[in-house]
Amino acid sequence: xxxxxxxxxxxxxxxxRNRWLLSITIIFAVLSVxxxxxxxxxxxxxxxxxxxxxxxxxxxxxxxxxPLIALLLSYDSFVGxxxxxxxxxxxxxPLSKNQLLLGKxxxxxxxxxxxTTLGFGSxxxxxFMKHHDLAIIETFAYFIGSATLLGLSFTAIAYxxxxxxxxxxxxxxxxxxxxxxxxxVFDLGLLALLVGTDSSLSQTTLTxxxxxxxxxxxxxxxxxGLDSTDVNGALAVAINANLSQVQLLxxxxxxxxxxxxxxxxxxxxxxx
Amino acid sequence: xxxxxxxxxxxxxxxxxxxxxxxxxxxxxxxQGEVLGLFGHNGAGKTTMMKLILGVVSPEFGKVSVMGMQxxxxxxxxxxxxxxxLPENVMFYEQxxxxxxxxxxxxxxxxxxxxxxxxxEQVGISHAQNRPVKTYSKGMRQRLGLAQAFIGExxxxxxxxxxxxxxxxxxxxxxxxxxxxxxxxxxxxxCSHVLPGVEQHIDRAMIISGGKTLxxxxxxxxxxxxxxxxxxxxxxxxxxxxxxxxxxxxxxEEDSLLVPEHEKINVLRQLLSNQSLTDVAVxxxxxxxxxxxxxxxxxxxxxxxxxDVA
Numbered sequence: 001x002x003x004x005x006x007x008x009x010x011x012x013x014x015x016x017r018n019r020w021l022l023s024i025t026i027i028f029a030v031l032s033v034x035x036x037x038x039x040x041x042x043x044x045x046x047x048x049x050x051x052x053x054x055x056x057x058x059x060x061x062x063x064x065x066x067p068l069i070a071l072l073l074s075y076d077s078f079v080g081x082x083x084x085x086x087x088x089x090x091x092x093x094p095l096s097k098n099q100l101l102l103g104k105x106x107x108x109x110x111x112x113x114x115x116t117t118l119g120f121g122s123x124x125x126x127x128f129m130k131h132h133d134l135a136i137i138e139t140f141a142y143f144i145g146s147a148t149l150l151g152l153s154f155t156a157i158a159y160x161x162x163x164x165x166x167x168x169x170x171x172x173x174x175x176x177x178x179x180x181x182x183x184x185v186f187d188l189g190l191l192a193l194l195v196g197t198d199s200s201l202s203q204t205t206l207t208x209x210x211x212x213x214x215x216x217x218x219x220x221x222x223x224x225g226l227d228s229t230d231v232n233g234a235l236a237v238a239i240n241a242n243l244s245q246v247q248l249l250x251x252x253x254x255x256x257x258x259x260x261x262x263x264x265x266x267x268x269x270x271x272x
Numbered sequence: 273x274x275x276x277x278x279x280x281x282x283x284x285x286x287x288x289x290x291x292x293x294x295x296x297x298x299x300x301x302x303x304q305g306e307v308l309g310l311f312g313h314n315g316a317g318k319t320t321m322m323k324l325i326l327g328v329v330s331p332e333f334g335k336v337s338v339m340g341m342q343x344x345x346x347x348x349x350x351x352x353x354x355x356x357x358l359p360e361n362v363m364f365y366e367q368x369x370x371x372x373x374x375x376x377x378x379x380x381x382x383x384x385x386x387x388x389x390x391x392x393e394q395v396g397i398s399h400a401q402n403r404p405v406k407t408y409s410k411g412m413r414q415r416l417g418l419a420q421a422f423i424g425e426x427x428x429x430x431x432x433x434x435x436x437x438x439x440x441x442x443x444x445x446x447x448x449x450x451x452x453x454x455x456x457x458x459x460x461x462x463c464s465h466v467l468p469g470v471e472q473h474i475d476r477a478m479i480i481s482g483g484k485t486l487x488x489x490x491x492x493x494x495x496x497x498x499x500x501x502x503x504x505x506x507x508x509x510x511x512x513x514x515x516x517x518x519x520x521x522x523x524x525e526e527d528s529l530l531v532p533e534h535e536k537i538n539v540l541r542q543l544l545s546n547q548s549l550t551d552v553a554v555x556x557x558x559x560x561x562x563x564x565x566x567x568x569x570x571x572x573x574x575x576x577x578x579x580d581v582a
Contacts, residue, residue, distance in 0.1 A: 006379045017367060084363035089420075092326040093380045094352040271289070272328055 003095050007103025008110065015073070015111035024069055024111070028119020031065075032058055036123040051136060054127070055143055058120065059222040062147050063215045066116070067154040068179050074108050074158035075175035078267075079165045088272050097267045105155060105260065112151035120144050143222055149252045150218040154182075156259035163266050186213045214255035221248045278337075279304050279428055279459040280325055285334035287320050287483075294320040295483040297334070304427075307450065307460040309474035311563055317483040318463045319360065322430045325461070326357055338428065353381045356426035358417045360433045360463075366406040370397060370416055373405060374423075381424045391419040396445070410437035418446065422453075429453065429460045435469075447473045471559045479566045486566040491559060498565045500557035501530040506543055508550030518542050 015021050035057045081087040090100060124140035158175060165171035190209060210216040224245065280302040287295040295317045302308055312318050323329045324336050327343025338355070341348040364373045374388035392398045395415040400408065408416065414437045421429060435443045450460055450473055464470060471491055479487040479494075487494050505528045506513075513519050519542060522529040531539045536554070543549055557565075 002382075003380060006376070010376050014365075014367075084365075085359050085361050086364065088323075088328065089357065089359055089362055090380070091328050092352060092355065092357045093377070094349045094382075095380055096346075096349065272323070 003099045004103040004106065007095070007100055008106035011077075011104050011107025012110050015108060020073055021111050021115055024073075024115035025118045027065070027069075028115060029122040031061055032120050032123040033126060035061065036127060051127070051133075051139055054123070055139060055222055058123070058143065059219055062120075062150070063219055064183050066112075066147055066151045067183055067215060069115075070112055070151045070154035071158045071161075071175040071179050073111065074104075074155045075162055075171045076168050077104055077108065077159060078162040079168050079171045080162075082272075083168055091272065098264055101159065101260070101264055101267060105152075105159070109152045109155055112155060113148045116147045116151060117144055120147065146218055146221045146249065146252065149249070149256065150214060153214040153252065153255040153259065156256050156263060159263045160259050160266070163263055163270060182213050182215050186216065211251050214252060217248055217252050217255065221245065221252065224248070277304070278302055279306075279339055280461070281335075281337045282321075282324070283335045285324060285331045285336055287317075287324060287329065287331050293483050295324070295331075298480070298483075298485055300478065300485075300488070302459050302461065304459055305454055305457045306476065307454055307462065307474045309470055309477040309559075310461055310463045310480070311465065311477060312480040313465055313567075316480045318480065319432060320483075321480070322357070322432060322461070322463065325428075325430060326355065327352070353424055354427040356421035356423065356429045358421040358429075358431045358434055360436075362417055364405045364413065364416060364420075367404055369402050369404055370408065370412075371401040373416065374419055377420050378423050383424055387423070388419075391422055392416075394422065394449070395419045396442070411439060411442060414438055415442065418449075422449075425456075425458075427458055429458055430463070431460065432463045433465075434462065435464070443469065468558075468560065477559065477562075479563055481567060481570050484570075486570055487562075491562070494562050494566075495557055496533060498557065498562050499533065500561055500565055501532050502536050502557070503555040504529045504531055504536075504539060504543070505553040505555070506549060506551070508548045509543070509546060510548070512546070512548075516542065 036054050078087060081090070091097065120140065121144065124137060124144075127136045127140075157178060161174040161178060162171050165174055190206065193209075194206070207220075210220060278301040280300065282298050282300040285295060285298045286293070298317075298321065300308075310318050310321065320329070324331055325338055325343060327336075327338070327345070327348060330344040336343060338348070339351055341351055343351070365376075368376070370392060371385075371388060374392060375385045378384065378388040378391075389398065389401070392401050395418050397408075397412050397415050397419075400412060405413065405416065414434070418431075418434060421431060435446060438446060447469070450462070453460065462470065462474060474491070476488065476490050477494060478485065487497065489497070501522075503524070504522075507527060514523065519529065519539065522531045522535075522539065524530040529539065540552070540554070543552060
């Protein structure tokens with residue numbers, strides 16, 4: 001346990017030193033405050049918009065940004081140390097591969113979690129000061145929690161990429177492709193499937209397919225509770241399928257645990 | 273020496289990476305406080321042997337045991353705190369300071385920052401402890417690596433090319449710390465292909481090539497096994513040496529003779545009896561020559577095999 005904490009501590013301070021925490025927090029804060037304030041500008045008004053509109057916009061934003069940031073933060077975590085020779089050295093220490101993996105996950109996951117909380121939390125506070133409605137805090141807490149889970153899921157996926165890549169540049173390419181697949185291609189594919197099969201795809205099947213992408217699960221988690229008037233596209237169809245929030249969150253959690261487990265297995269069998 | 277008391281014991285160990293036979297049938301017993309020089313050129317299997325001892329890789333055949341335990345086994349992890357390793361090429365976290373790097377590694381071995389500071393002092397880079405590692409010179413990085421290997425007063429040290437990048441002063445200092453560790457009972461495996469200067473500091477030498485042991489023993493043993501001639505330099509003798517029936521056969525250069533070990537004394541007596549001799553110097557074969565000898569033996573024997581096949 002002490003070993004895990006030592007590694008986590010180092011990774012967390014690396015995140016502070018590289019200004020990762022600062023940059024991510026600022027990006028999230030500026031975008032979310034902007035969306036909260038100017039989200040309704042298109043309809044001619046400036047000022048605080050409704051809670052569901054805000055969350056809907058924030059979710060569509062976060063679903064692109066958070067995976068990208070998590071992948072960027074962690075793609076070189078193992079391949080970088082392998083290239084530098086410190087990975088081999090660390091493994092001669094009284095430190096197991098799983099301890100190293102979990103330590104890194106805690107440290108870098110901590111950066112993601114803290115940045116998400118501070119960044120999006122700022123709009124929550126802004127909204128709360130205006131409306132004094134506890135529902136705002138509740139909704140945002142839920143949003144921040146699920147955004148953190150999304151970030152952690154892509155951190156785990158980044159480790160997987162980092163361990164199967166032989167070079168840092170290949171890992172960077174792999175991370176970019178992964179982001180492209182999950183954030184864009186997957187939804188386009190779903191849409192194509194919907195159109196191509198003449199809507200013979202049942203709602204249940206569609207929703208089940210969406211479980212294969214953590215980004216979509218995150219969308220479902222946050223949009224399912226909202227007015228469906230704020231949501232359109234393929235998602236609106238899926239929302240009507242009844243999946244409980246607990247189920248959705250469990251799927252998101254599985255998207256953290258399963259990649260981490262696979263990563264741990266690959267790490268164990270990796271030749272050094 | 274029994275296997276039980278050995279700090280490191282390799283019994284008929286083989287390690288293969290797919291087709292590549294990194295090590296085959298290697299035997300070694302390393303006692304407490306013994307310093308072993310492990311020599312071989314690139315790809316000879318030195319690093320593989322270190323990885324086996326460190327427990328990072330497992331052998332296909334044979335048995336590796338370190339301090340009585342299997343190093344690749346989970347139960348042996350606590351023992352790793354008693355081992356120090358300096359890899360051949362290591363780039364420490366460039367953005368961290370020397371002290372931060374060493375504190376991180378110290379903590380992983382259950383030591384604290386004060387221990388790290390003391391080690392930086394010991395290797396002579398405490399003046400740069402608060403500077404990022406990216407500003408360090410090659411020699412300073414090597415010293416940082418050494419400090420890392422010295423964490424927690426290890427009982428076993430594995431050093432891969434420890435003197436690369438060190439200036440002569442630092443090299444001498446390094447060998448002094450090896451001698452000191454040895455007196456404290458630390459066993460050391462020094463891996464190198466640079467040989468001058470290392471002779472006085474090692475108890476035994478092991479020469480490997482192509483994953484096989486070519487020679488293992490004290491330098492004196494290896495020297496006598498190799499049966500390399502002794503070089504005798506002389507001054508003041510002139511052409512009369514060529515007419516001497518004993519000496520004529522050994523003439524190497526104008527002022528030197530190459531003499532087999534067992535003839536050394538006879539030749540010296542003969543030389544000393546000559547009144548015109550003003551100076552004489554005897555040079556036994558050095559480690560470098562012994563090393564070259566065993567490597568050339570290997571090439572010769574493998575050529576024989578090829579001929580047989582043809």
